[in-house]
Amino acid sequence: RLMRSLVLIGHxxxxxxxxxxxxxRYAEMIRARGLYDEVVEGYWKEEPSLRQVLKTTASTDVTxxxxxxxxxYFTETVIPREMGLGHQGPVPPEGVARVLGGRTVRYTLPYGVHPSMSDVILARAHEALPDSSPEDTALIVLGHGTTRNENSNKIVYQNAEVLRQSGQFASVHALFLDExxxxxxxxxxxKAPRVVVVPFFASEGWHTLxxxxxxxxLEGAVTTFVDNPNGQQTVYYAKPVGTHSAVADVILHLAEEAAGSSTSDGDTERVHDAAWNAFMDRARQGLRFGEVLVQPESGMFELRHALxxxxxxxxxxxxxxxxxVRDFTRRDEGGHHRPVHTLRNMPRGWRAVMGQADLVRAVQYLYPAVIEETYAQSCHTLRPTPWATTARRQTGIYAKVQKATPEQLEEVAADVCGGCLRTRLWAGExxxxxxxxxxPGAIPCAEACTFLVAEVREEVAGKRGGGAS
Ligand code: SF4
Structure with a gap:
């Protein structure tokens, strides 16, 4: 049977x-459709990190x-570099395909540039004004606009043109926040008396609100009456496109197009499979790892904080x-976000009872990439990346971490990594x-995480001073 993994990368x-x-949310929606054997998430600033995410996939066919x-910058520089795709710069429309350590990996354009985003704009417009009409309704597609990347503007113009051609509005305009x-x-x-505004933005935030x-x-409200030289106009302000549920369809279109006529026949990835089999063998006998305890319980498994x-x-x-499990353990007991799951601050007070498939997913949320990396360490196949290599790879605002002295690095690491279960192989431990x-607490750290990198940057910039930032 063919096996396929879909990976969604967020910031x-x-x-x-x-x-x-x-x-x-999108991962859950796509998972529910059952088209992929698994839908995995990876992040620049959370876990599993871009460096780790491929090894958390269960199949040899990964989109x-x-x-x-x-x-x-992120889609063209950071993501391909951190994932080791051997590609930099604009991604061609057909995507980038690579074979990496036995996996066929296809990397696509971001969802926002897919042609079917015009359907999402339309869906948002109809939500804000269900009875829009070509007689009296104008549509504004509103982009961020930035001098750094003309592509992001191009896509707003393209969508505006498609919707203009559709003839559903009296006029369609591409406008920008910053240009x-x-x-x-x-x-x-x-000039139209009714105006629908659809922000071509990823999410609700400072700009859209x-x-x-x-x-x-506007008064920030959904509907505003405005007196203009044109007479009175009513503005209907829609939600941003990036949070519409139809984006799930755009993601699936992208994934299918990337696979195209590909002959790759996805299979179970052997190393991944071995790691999780080893984990399940231990789990059946009862296992402590990190801060948690898993115990077999009448055909199911119980997971709880070891304390x-x-x-x-x-x-x-x-x-x-x-x-x-994911949502309960996303914050520590003080309510703070936990970007690094192996920091010793997992909240107590919960237990989870589930079957094997759900146990695996719960553990993936509790400790992303930990089973895979720890298993590799126990097989002596985990290769650490020294700090100097990590530092050299950084670009943009993080490039300055290369200037950190060994003393500065040690000071920050003592502070940050001191609270982490992982052992710093990258520092020679x-x-x-x-x-x-x-x-239980023995988990390897093969490479400095982005949280540490960010803290080192603060230190080099002299902004760290006393206490966590
Ligand atoms: Fe933990 Fe430090 Fe490794 Fe980050 S760099 S995962 S804080 S040991």
Whole structure:
């Protein structure tokens, strides 16, 4: 039987958990359709990281979709570099295909540049104004606009043109927040009495909630009456395209097109399979790893915080889905976001009871890439990446971490990694045994994580001073 993995790549955030939420949502929607054997998420600033995500996929046929609204620095530079795709710069329309360590990996354009995004714009427009008409309704497709990347503007113009051709609106306009034609000039351009505005933005945020309504002279409300030289106009302000459920269809179109006439016959990836088989063997006997404890329980498995061992079940909140486990453990007990899952701050007070397939997914959420990397360490196949290599690879605002002195690096690492279960192989530390050998807290760190890199950058910039940032 053919086996296929779909990987959705998001930006993520070290500071707030909401950034990853959109990617979770699309992954869940696509998973529910059952077209792929698995839908995996990976992030720049969360886990599994871009460096790790490929090894967390179970099949040898992997399609990677960047969950970005436009092409740019992340889709052309950061993601291909960090994932080791051996590609830099603009991605061709057919995507980039590589064979990496036994997996066929296809990397596509970001979802936002797919032609079917015009359907999503239309869907948003109809939500805001169900009875729009070619007689009296204008459509504004509103882009960010940036001098750095003309491609992101091109896509707004293209979508506007497609919708103009559709004849469903009296006029269709492409306007931008940060460049000409600016959104504030809309009263000069748009004459129709009813105006639908659809932000071509990835998510709801400062721009969609504040700057756009402000620049347009709206009250931030969904519907605003505006008195212009054109007479009174009614503006219907839609939600951003990037959060519409139809984006799931765009993702699937992209993935199918990337696979194209590909003859790759996906199979179970052997190393991944061996790691999880080894994990399940231990789990059947009861296993402690990291901060958790897994125990067999009448054909199912129970997972809980190891410090809650022996607590009666009724004193703990029972979770029944992998997503439930993910959401409960996304924050520490103080309510702070946990971008690094191996930091010793997993909240207590829960237990999860589930079958084998769900246990695997719950563990993937609890400790992304940990089973794969720890298993590789126990087989002596995990290759550490020294700090100097990680530092040299950095670009943009992170390039300056190359200037960190060994003392600065050690100071930050003592602070950050001191609270982490992982052992820093990248700094020359040794880890002769792992939780596969019965040492629960023994988890390797093969390469400095982006959280540490960001903290080192703060240190070099002199902004770190006393305490966590
Ligand atoms: Fe943990 Fe430090 Fe490794 Fe990050 S770099 S995963 S904080 S040990």
């Amino acid at each position: 993520g955030s070290h500071l707030n958990g909401e950034s990853a939420a959109a990617v979770y 990677v979709i960047p969950m970005f609204i436009s092409e740019g 000409d034609p600016k959104v504030g000039t809309w009263p000069e351009m748009v 504040e700057t756009i309504p402000e620049d347009m002279g 809650d061992e022996g607590k009666p079940g009724h004193e703990l909140q029972t979770l029944v889905t992998p997503e439930g 040794k880890l002769p045994q792992t939780f596969f050998d019965g040492v």
